[in-house]
Amino acid sequence: xxxxxxxxxxxxxGLFHFIPxxxxxxxxxxxxxxxxxxxxxxxxxxxxxxxxQYWTYMKKVLQxxxxxxxxxxxxVTALILPRIFxxxxxxxxxxxxxxxxxxxxxxxSAMFWNTWIDKLITGIALLGICTPVFVxxxxxxxxxxxxxxxxxxxxxDSWRSxxxxxxxxxxFQAAVLTRMVRASMVEALxxxxxxxxxxKGLAETAVVFKHAxxxxxxxxxTLFGLGFGATLGGSVVTETIFTWPGLGxxxxxxxxxxxxxxxxxxxxxxxFMFIGINLVVDLxxxxxxxxxxxxxx
Amino acid sequence: xxxxSRFKRDRVGLVSACALVGLYLVALTAPWLAPYDAGETSxxxxxxxxxxxxxxxxxxxxxxxxxxxxxxxxxxxxxTGVAVLLAVVLGTCxxxxxxxxxxxxESLVMRxxxxxxxxxxxxxxxxxxxxxxxxxxxxxxxxGLSQVPKFIRLxxxxxxxxxxxxxxxxxxxxxxxxxxxxxxxxxxxxSSPIIVQATLSLxxxxxxxxxxxFLGLGVQPPxxxxxxxxxxxxxxxxxxxxxxxxxxxxxFVFVLASNLVGDALQDALSPRASSEG
Amino acid sequence: MSVAHSDEPxxxxxxLRTYFHSEAGIAKAVDGISFAVRRKKTxxxxxxxGCGKSVTARSIMRLIRPPGKIESGSIRYRRGEETLELAxxxxxxxxxREIRGAEIAMIFQEPMTSLNPVFTIxxxxxxxIRLHLGxxxxxxxxxxxxxxxxxxxxxxxxxxxxYPHQLSGGMRQRAMIAMALSCHPSLLxxxxxxxxxxxxxxxxxIRLMRDLQREFEAAIxxxxxxxxxxxxxxxxxxxxxxxxxxxxxxxxxxxRDPKHPYTQGLxxxxxxxxxxxxxxxxxxxxxxPSPFDLPRGCRFHPRCxxxxxxCRERAPLLLEAAPEHHVACHLQDPELx
Ligand SMILES: Nc1ncnc2c1ncn2[C@@H]1O[C@H](COP(=O)(O)OP(=O)(O)OP(=O)(O)O)[C@@H](O)[C@H]1O
Ligand SMILES: [Mg+2]
Numbered sequence: 001x002x003x004x005x006x007x008x009x010x011x012x013x014g015l016f017h018f019i020p021x022x023x024x025x026x027x028x029x030x031x032x033x034x035x036x037x038x039x040x041x042x043x044x045x046x047x048x049x050x051x052x053q054y055w056t057y058m059k060k061v062l063q064x065x066x067x068x069x070x071x072x073x074x075x076v077t078a079l080i081l082p083r084i085f086x087x088x089x090x091x092x093x094x095x096x097x098x099x100x101x102x103x104x105x106x107x108x109s110a111m112f113w114n115t116w117i118d119k120l121i122t123g124i125a126l127l128g129i130c131t132p133v134f135v136x137x138x139x140x141x142x143x144x145x146x147x148x149x150x151x152x153x154x155x156x157d158s159w160r161s162x163x164x165x166x167x168x169x170x171x172f173q174a175a176v177l178t179r180m181v182r183a184s185m186v187e188a189l190x191x192x193x194x195x196x197x198x199x200k201g202l203a204e205t206a207v208v209f210k211h212a213x214x215x216x217x218x219x220x221x222t223l224f225g226l227g228f229g230a231t232l233g234g235s236v237v238t239e240t241i242f243t244w245p246g247l248g249x250x251x252x253x254x255x256x257x258x259x260x261x262x263x264x265x266x267x268x269x270x271x272f273m274f275i276g277i278n279l280v281v282d283l284x285x286x287x288x289x290x291x292x293x294x295x296x297x
Numbered sequence: 298x299x300x301x302s303r304f305k306r307d308r309v310g311l312v313s314a315c316a317l318v319g320l321y322l323v324a325l326t327a328p329w330l331a332p333y334d335a336g337e338t339s340x341x342x343x344x345x346x347x348x349x350x351x352x353x354x355x356x357x358x359x360x361x362x363x364x365x366x367x368x369x370x371x372x373x374x375x376x377t378g379v380a381v382l383l384a385v386v387l388g389t390c391x392x393x394x395x396x397x398x399x400x401x402x403e404s405l406v407m408r409x410x411x412x413x414x415x416x417x418x419x420x421x422x423x424x425x426x427x428x429x430x431x432x433x434x435x436x437x438x439x440x441g442l443s444q445v446p447k448f449i450r451l452x453x454x455x456x457x458x459x460x461x462x463x464x465x466x467x468x469x470x471x472x473x474x475x476x477x478x479x480x481x482x483x484x485x486x487x488s489s490p491i492i493v494q495a496t497l498s499l500x501x502x503x504x505x506x507x508x509x510x511f512l513g514l515g516v517q518p519p520x521x522x523x524x525x526x527x528x529x530x531x532x533x534x535x536x537x538x539x540x541x542x543x544x545x546x547x548x549f550v551f552v553l554a555s556n557l558v559g560d561a562l563q564d565a566l567s568p569r570a571s572s573e574g
Numbered sequence: 575m576s577v578a579h580s581d582e583p584x585x586x587x588x589x590l591r592t593y594f595h596s597e598a599g600i601a602k603a604v605d606g607i608s609f610a611v612r613r614k615k616t617x618x619x620x621x622x623x624g625c626g627k628s629v630t631a632r633s634i635m636r637l638i639r640p641p642g643k644i645e646s647g648s649i650r651y652r653r654g655e656e657t658l659e660l661a662x663x664x665x666x667x668x669x670x671r672e673i674r675g676a677e678i679a680m681i682f683q684e685p686m687t688s689l690n691p692v693f694t695i696x697x698x699x700x701x702x703i704r705l706h707l708g709x710x711x712x713x714x715x716x717x718x719x720x721x722x723x724x725x726x727x728x729x730x731x732x733x734x735x736x737y738p739h740q741l742s743g744g745m746r747q748r749a750m751i752a753m754a755l756s757c758h759p760s761l762l763x764x765x766x767x768x769x770x771x772x773x774x775x776x777x778x779x780i781r782l783m784r785d786l787q788r789e790f791e792a793a794i795x796x797x798x799x800x801x802x803x804x805x806x807x808x809x810x811x812x813x814x815x816x817x818x819x820x821x822x823x824x825x826x827x828x829x830r831d832p833k834h835p836y837t838q839g840l841x842x843x844x845x846x847x848x849x850x851x852x853x854x855x856x857x858x859x860x861x862x863p864s865p866f867d868l869p870r871g872c873r874f875h876p877r878c879x880x881x882x883x884x885c886r887e888r889a890p891l892l893l894e895a896a897p898e899h900h901v902a903c904h905l906q907d908p909e910l911x
Pocket of ligand 1: 594601602603621622623624625626627628629630641642683799865
């Protein structure tokens, strides 16, 4: 975690220097006067040797100072903090939707393996993973907002604003995860201990939902972790479709307007969220797998 | 070649392989296939709904949507094709090399790829586009590099197991060089999993490429691109919803076909999975 | 549970056929076998790998799942005064669930994988006790500890909270046995319960099963590769080859006078009692044919030193060659020999 964080900050520091051209010029924007550029060069310390710049940047990040937006001149931290909450809400509900749907459909599919139920579910899931969020999202807007007038086309005002973005983003993840949950469940149901459970006289539901699911949860937790990361990644596109005031849209806008401090800040926060999710998954995994719990030194 | 014959017996796989080949043929012959010049604007013919003249209608600049969709096939095929190639070459060479030499370099590289793999493709691509700048070349590099960790892992894994094999020992005993062993003895066992992984990466890349363009971070207008076209159509949903159909459907078909081909190839390579179907 | 007619068979299998359907064709894993087992008796089932021993066991438990199917035959199970046709029951139905684990229990071949890795052995044993005997938590736990004690697991109070991966192979197999016996089943099907164990533990487990059988008056179907083990535990032995019974006889008769060339082949390859026992059955010339492509006539003829034209043409019937001694071989048929 700590080395990953250090590496990240170093990388983001490098972002200024990877980009071809004078960083001061980039920061100042395209039509700034020579004095402004010079001022920025001094203010940001671009005239200092690299190690000094690196050290200064690190110190600032650790203090929560991510710089100032080139355009609004607001501190980046103040700009993006409220956005994180909106993005987290979107990702959280979408992932919740995806987890519930994929667990139900995936288990059903595995339970009725190779029957028409299984084929129907796998078919729908396949269609789902082939429909990009921005196609289903636009179609959803067309149908539910434009035609039926039931839901807003975008923004974030009431619970109705949540429906389309959450379902659009969640459905895609649900399709991806359903396939994976099914595979894990089919695998678990093929194990010897399932035969043992049946031989004990347990009802089929107990066999599936207690013995098989509990084992399939091990890979599923990892998959859900990856899914959460993918949902956060997908939120960037979803926020753009539904003009959602989140971190992803802010990041894209900052990239398009070359507002580097904001881009850097947004990337940093995204990266920490991915690392955080990964960490939680590792901890959860250890909590549910007795083999890890006990063998750990 | 039992893989080929197993693949042939998979009817869904065969049909989707044909569809994929068809899409690439469209991409190759796009300029001749397109009924109109994809870039030609005509202010007198804006927002024409689909008709016999313009099968998918015209957009806000009066450009023929069908022609633009066809030309966009070429753009997407090129971007994703080159990106996959880039990822395969860099990832496979890198993975084979670190897998073969082992040691500290290997553990360092694997730590790094482990870390990169927790970031979704689109995020990695966005970071790289930020550096390389939004353009066709930028997207290719971004998408290619974002897939490299997967290929490194895969190639290293196969190399590790192949390294222990007898014929490698024998080749070493004879005094064959490192690159000779990698190419002659390890590459053959790596090629088929790499091809499968490349096919499985294709739909992800198609989705990410059009996603980037949708965000405005990819191919820039006026070059036709499905994601970019969808982004433009967003503003005219109320009046001209038919603009969605062409690019949306093409994207869907491309992704579906490449997914199905990937699944079929994977099944053909592991007979256990295919007999279950 | 005391049985009125103790000389009536507890389980009677007649002309059982279990086939597996796949792309490559139909695998006749069990193809027309008949046998019966009485209370307090042990039937040994031997044969090379793939001859259908496990499929027989799983057919009785009705654990065969697609692509497998019981094609025909009957499995009659004597339950108190009534006789149940197991082959006709709904495999997911209530009656069968009441029988499984409570009246007919099974010990599986692989102790390493047959216990669920994410539950403690205590959880797995109490689960079956609570299910069938309606015992409460504490009662079930006490009983589980008793069972672990009975199968000679040291310090059962602590072991009960262990996960399978914390136990050795022998311990796991004993835990399996404890689980199978915890509801005092009247029929125990043991599918190679000792193959995965080393010799001393093997002997202990067998002694344990015999003691428990005497205590609970159970019938046992004991499946094994190992003729030496069968000699030690079985009352009657049934030798299977490619889904069929080739010879069935009381244990003494079989060892004194094996009549089928296949059984004779197995006998000559028994390792000496002190020698390495781990070795799998074999050493008869030739390979077992694929179950998809069975030989015409007698299924053993391609490997049989005495095969004649008749053996290639016609399949022999399982006939009584001596009192209680059944064999399916043309050489033993008085009319033909
Ligand atoms: N799930 C299955 N699918 C297809 N065929 C099967 C299946 N299970 C068993 N068979 C077939 O049934 C035959 C008998 O298998 P079975 O497991 O009963 O052998 P066995 O006598 O128990 O062998 P072993 O001593 O190795 O345990 C096998 O040769 C196989 O062809
Ligand atoms: Mg078996």
